[in-house]
Amino acid sequence: DTGVSQNPRHKITKRGQNVTFRCDPISEHNRLYWYRQTLGQGPEFLTYFQNEAQLEKSRLLSDRFSAERPKGSFSTLEIQRTEQGDSAMYLCASSFSSEETQYFGPGTRLLVL
Amino acid sequence: QKEVEQNSGPLSVPEGAIASLNCTYSDRGSQSFFWYRQYSGKSPELIMFIYSNGDKEDGRFTAQLNKASQYVSLLIRDSQPSDSATYLCAVRGGYQKVTFGTGTKLQVIP
Numbered sequence: 001d002t003g004v005s006q007n008p009r010h011k012i013t014k015r016g017q018n019v020t021f022r023c024d025p026i027s028e029h030n031r032l033y034w035y036r037q038t039l040g041q042g043p044e045f046l047t048y049f050q051n052e053a054q055l056e057k058s059r060l061l062s063d064r065f066s067a068e069r070p071k072g073s074f075s076t077l078e079i080q081r082t083e084q085g086d087s088a089m090y091l092c093a094s095s096f097s098s099e100e101t102q103y104f105g106p107g108t109r110l111l112v113l
Numbered sequence: 114q115k116e117v118e119q120n121s122g123p124l125s126v127p128e129g130a131i132a133s134l135n136c137t138y139s140d141r142g143s144q145s146f147f148w149y150r151q152y153s154g155k156s157p158e159l160i161m162f163i164y165s166n167g168d169k170e171d172g173r174f175t176a177q178l179n180k181a182s183q184y185v186s187l188l189i190r191d192s193q194p195s196d197s198a199t200y201l202c203a204v205r206g207g208y209q210k211v212t213f214g215t216g217t218k219l220q221v222i223p
Contacts, residue, residue, distance in 0.1 A: 031209065040121075042201050042213030043157065056210055091156055100145055102211070104156040 004105035006092050012111045013082055020078045021108045025094030032075050033102060034067055035091040043091055049075060050097060082112045116140060117204050119214035128223050132189040136202030136214055139183070146178055147203040148187045150196075151216065157201055160187070192221045 005024045013019050025032050030051050035043035046065070048056040051072040064082075069075040079086055089109050093102040118137045126132045134148075145164055149157035163169045163176040163185070175188040185204075189196055199216040206212075 033209075033211075035213075040215065042117075042203070042215050045210050045212065048209050050209075056208060058210075100147070100162050100205070101159050104158070107156050 004092055004094050004103055006090075006105040006108050008108060009106060010109050010111075012113065014113050015082060015084060017082055018078065018080045019082060019110065020076055021090055021092075021110075023075045023077070023092030023094075023105060025073070025075070025092070026103055028096070029094035029103075030072065030097050031095045031102075032069055033093040033095075034075070034077050035093065037089045037091055037107070038087075046077075079110075082110075084112050086110060087112045115214075116212045117202055117214035119200075119202050119217045121215055122218040123220050124217055125220045125222055126192050128192060128194060128221055130192050132192045132196065132219055132221070134187040134189075134200050134202075134217050134219065136185045136187075137183055138185070138202075138204045138212075140204065140206055141180075141183065143183075143204045143206050145205040146176070146185045147205070147211070148174075148176060148185075149201040149203060149213075151199045151201055153199075160200075189219075192219075194221045194223050197221045 007022045032049045034046040037043045049069040064080045067077045089107045091107045092105045095102045147162045148160045151157045163178045169176045173190045177186045201216045202214040
């Protein structure tokens with residue numbers, strides 16, 4: 001297992017379209033996190049799963065955003081009716097529940113035209 | 114007031130010098146404190162974390178925590194050009210949400 005993987009790595013879409021990103025965590029990591037990062041800013045917490053349960057969700061996550069982790073393994077993040085302000089790098093991270101260290105994936109860079 | 118504040122830099126230091134990076138946080142209930150390094154176009158990678166007041170050393174890196182002052186710092190000894198990156202301070206509160214600062218850009222001049 002080489003680490004957290006994310007697909008696609010890049011996505012260009014038109015405003016109003018829906019997009020879905022996938023994250024495959026390090027195997028056996030039961031915690032999974034989604035972050036959003038814009039240029040010049042640090043990662044911004046979006047949501048967190050422990051196994052298949054979504055335990056925390058940022059107030060910043062509008063109704064257009066939804067995340068799932070149906071079997072407690074991979075996760076998807078969907079953005080409906082994309083807006084130009086959604087353009088960012090979307091980062092996924094995973095960890096063991098007994099450890100603090102979060103391992104980040106390479107990210108999915110989204111550009112909304 | 115931002116939850117986690119860092120000077121955006123850039124902080125320029127000569128090769129071989131000590132780089133000192135600082136961070137303040139607003140939530141007194143914060144429990145864990147992290148330093149991440151992020152190269153341009155890459156994802157963050159953890160350098161070290163600290164829970165307790167005082168110093169924690171790992172190789173050329175030393176993290177310092179002062180909860181009374183709500184202050185975290187990272188010292189990098191014998192700075193190398195390969196240390197040039199953005200350093201992100203992050204703080205975890207009582208749950209699993211981790212809040213990041215905006216990062217300090219470090220430039221190590223050969």
